[in-house]
Amino acid sequence: MAVMNVSTPLMGLETDVAARAVRGTRLSRAPRAVLRQGVIGYAAALAVTWYLAHRHFALPLSWQAGVVGLVAIWLLYSFAALRAFERARSFKPAIRFVEILGLASFGFVLGDAPNTELVRQAAVAVAAAPVVLSLSAVLHRQLLRRTPTILVGQVESVRRLESRWAKRKDVNVVATCSWRSPHELAPVGAVSDDGLAEVVREVLAAVVQRQATSVVIASGRALSTPALRHLAWALQRAEVECLVVADMSDHVEFLRPRRVGDQIALSLRAPNDHLMSLALKSVLDRVTAAVLLLVLSPLLLLIAVLIRLGSRGPAIFKQERSGQDGRPFTIWKFRTMVVDAEKRLPSLRKRNEGAGPLFKLTNDPRVTRFGRVLRSTSIDELPQLVNVLRGEMSLVGPRPALPSETSQYSEWVWRRLHVKPGLTGLWQVSGRSSLSWEESIRMDLQYVNNWNLRLDLAILARTVRAVLARDGAL
Template structure:
């Protein structure tokens, strides 16, 4: 029997289920399985063409039959030309058909063909198909976006990803197939073809049992390990999506594949790392902040009066924070503590409840009664609109850190200072004080490496919801 040397030992492979109950397969799960194929969207597109052509527009039978035949041929080709895991969610069929119709219309115009009402009505009937197809893909992406997934790889990587993906709305980990790391076993040796086939059978059995549509391989040696290459080929034949995670120490970079010579490489260039995007963000920040200051000026005056009435001292608290690229700036906030709060900090350090270098104390005695209300409602942050207008801060970005915190940053954490700090950010709308230091840093780095204006708008919208729910604020 042939023997194959592999760089990652595959002995000790095991299949595990999360604590939740696995979905039952059988007649009860049959409707959902059919729905996930996307076949209803294809049939709906064909039915829409026939209904418009025959019932609504009353086209001649020959024209109706031609339109239905054209759409049916396009749908059959699109269904067969895509892997099963893409059929339900892809916009490609609609886009490609519209491109084809556009080319046909251009050809008719160049040929000066007769644009009779029958031709126009037939075109309307045919265009119903890509519209229904796109609507079906959109519905699948929104309603069935939790892709049933099997995780495969070394125990450490699989457990880390499974824990990070708990509760996500776009992925549903049904089972894990993992093996022990090399240091837990004897030195890597030869693995027979039988062992290799066993690995493939274990994963394929889990895919079949749980109805998975995707397999994620969490292994840095995936492309160099023959067993995992064979697994990818087997999944391809089974029309199950196979993905390899580019695990970069848990910190999400913007990755874009490109070909270099005859190899596949991953580009790490951020998507908006150019002057126009930075200019657009700066203009949007300053205009929005200036408008908000004008509109909210009566509220700001009332809050300032509440701070002065609640305790002696100025209404505005000024503090040096670290800005973009480590440049210091003075941040403005409504004062929520007594005026000698800084001098009383050392006496409270042994009661610190914050993570990492952050100091947090849920029942901090330095906070005034009105200041506690401001913190609970996040209204103490409103004077930072002045910082945004001045250009020190952005509406959305990492939390503005103290110099004492940034002095403790490692090299990879310093990356969060490559953009302006923000009044709100990804970690602020994802748990705020309830998050661990590592998780908040990971979210800040995820924002820095992947920011765009659409993400900023989504974070601002989530900020209002988090403030109303008082999520993680104290």
Template sequence: MQQGELVSPFPSARGPLENGPINRAVRQPASDWEQRYRRAVILSDTAATAFVVAAIGNFFGARDAANWHEKWGILAFGTELLVLGALAVTRSWAPAVLGQGAEEFRRLGRSLFTATVVLSLGGIALTSRNIKLWIFVAIPAIALVTMTERYLLRLWLHKQRKEGRCLRPVLAAGSLATVRDLISRTRKFPHLGWRVEAVCTAGSPSIEGDQLDGVPVVGRLGDVAGHVRRDGYRVVAVTPDPHWSPDRLQRLAWNLEGSDAEMVVAPVLMEVAGPRLHVDAVLGIPLLRVSMPAFTGGHRAVKEVVDRLGAAVLLMLFSPLMLLVGLLVLADSRGGAVYRQRRVGKDGREFTILKFRTMVSGADRARAALADRNEGAGLLFKLRRDPRVTRVGAVLRRYSIDELPQLFNVLTGSMSLVGPRPPLPEESAAYAPDIRRRLLVKPGLTGLWQISGRSDLPWEEAVRLDLRYVEDWSLALDAVILWKTLRAVFYGQGAY
């Protein structure tokens, strides 16, 4: 080890990413880092909860020092135990969800809501007058602190995974096309924590020793269980192939019992995930039930309320900045401070979007002359160095400050805080029927496209992200997108 080299607190199952054969002789069990990361999360949650309840108990309990142990000490200790117990019961510390998508924060929110309900019922039963403090101050404070520390731990984990560490070794078993797609996706999104290290596929025995996109083909589909037990893969990813009949899948699941491997079966479906997928047992047959997308109902009503209240609060907070930006725009070039443009919203209804002007006056008329220099993907028109952009406008675009007036669109109901990108009428007119599904929900001030690269995204990827949001929307997904938007705006990636 060289002097000054940092040592990770979570030992890696692999070194840096590489395309060559895997040296399994030096691979440590992936469960080592998984268990260490899980312990780090549990300790962080416990410390965060203890800190909050101790701070509240000491601050408010000091005013009633005579009865501190009776009134404040018991409530503080009970609240901490209740929150930690709820985290354990809702499996918020399960390794399968730690560092994995919105489900981690969804379970965290569910556990804190459960603790709030139990605490409320306990306060009613005990007729405690001090219970309101713990319900309306302590639990929200615990939620804020625990979600922040979880997010910071996740950032560290994702950084390690991008460097090829803390990855779960995967054995992929399926057709060549579907396995190749899985390999491509795991390399493109290493933060998800999978690395395909071996492949089993249909074919003659002579296929062994070959490689598929740099990953060794170790055997046929009937050899999966033997390779898992011998080489210690943590995930068996079963991708579509005619070989996989129900009997063979069941037999594979039986053969994997007793190993550390998790069996994951990719259904032959569109990209649907999250709260829309349910597994039901009907007459002993496991069925994957896909519920309809939620375009109405209670959750959508909550989203409407959050949008309006959030926009009002943000407008009050940013009003001094918006006033300053408006003056800078006016001083930098001739024209108004606010630019108005027609966009297409929910159900194809047009509305006027508001933005700070970032281009010279008459920029729309000059677009035709720049058509041959278009760098945008698909139907989008974009130039990295657009001559129409003003000096102030370039700064506003880099940090998305030019989009702040869209908070008025959110306040009036034509937009949402989170949603697909609002298209131009000419873009919408050219949409194919599947892409028009983007118009089933309100466009957003931010969205999956905003946190995934913005203008740097290929057109197909931008469409896929918008459709994924429409299909898999949830309140938890909105919360994650809003949180990640702060980082995307700060770094200015893909903004021009």
């Protein structure tokens, strides 16, 4: 990690610093640039169309020219319309092409066009282009799923991002370049010519050496500081994507760029304020819970009997939890501990392995033998379907917290109570008990601030895999 002190007045950036790095970068990065920008996929789409029209179907010359010309014009337009870093993995050209083909086919039907073999063959040749583009997008998403990235910025911000992205599958931090300063890069008049040139040299040298395709600037003043704007211009000349992180100190908000007047602003509007989506989520929760309770009733009855036979006490454990907006409700679970578990808790506090207000103990002596089986398979959570049916919980949402926990919440952590707690959630499918308190809270806030129905379906699918793998279960 390169660490620089930033202090003296900024006068400008020697352009040859970037120019010398760019000359070497373009030559070494040309093959990867072809791959990243999807040139191969676009060329393959045109080649397949030409092959079908000319060789396979042997269409008349005028039809060949029309088919290949139509596809070529569309591919050129799509290539020019999309940003360089989106071309390879985007499904937009294929989707738009299919829409146009659908309208054209509808027009043929309305016009009572003859359904000749010639028309059918031409349609197949044209339709091959979006199919090839779609396959190319899928392939590129696999090949480019981990982006070699360089982090640039104030040392604390860089370290925080590097730690957070360490286990991600879509970002690969290959180098960092940071500085120490009480005020990051202060306004104009705070960075020397030599210091700024050194920043550019460090980053561009790392880009060439590490074959990075993305540079992320983690600085709160990135959009207003000349130093980092010069760096962004140098990266643009080197054909490297430059991104600025909206660092909100772990507050994972739903951000959407908007133009306000002649300025770019970030909208923090929550995505879960759509009444229809919320109503549909509520209906799906209750219908699914009712069906599952009906289908699983023999299994639930059997488990209840086994719990009663295994240890003294009721089969169902009921406990007060904090629901949406902090409203208390009684949660239902299969009992996995001895009856006097709550009374034994104070004597175990000193052995607590959890962070924050959470109590966690890997080998908790209060858990019964059959209870360990229920916990490891997450079957003990199934009675919560009753809470979902009653509208107190949702299938997907933050973990239902104890009142003793929520009483210790800070104002920003209280945000996780703005939605119903869930039977499963983002934190459960991302490590469950192996996550720290801070990580689980961040996962819950990420869900609350970015909720949509598609995310719920993805979490439910990942829940099945997590349960089967017993990921993070105690």
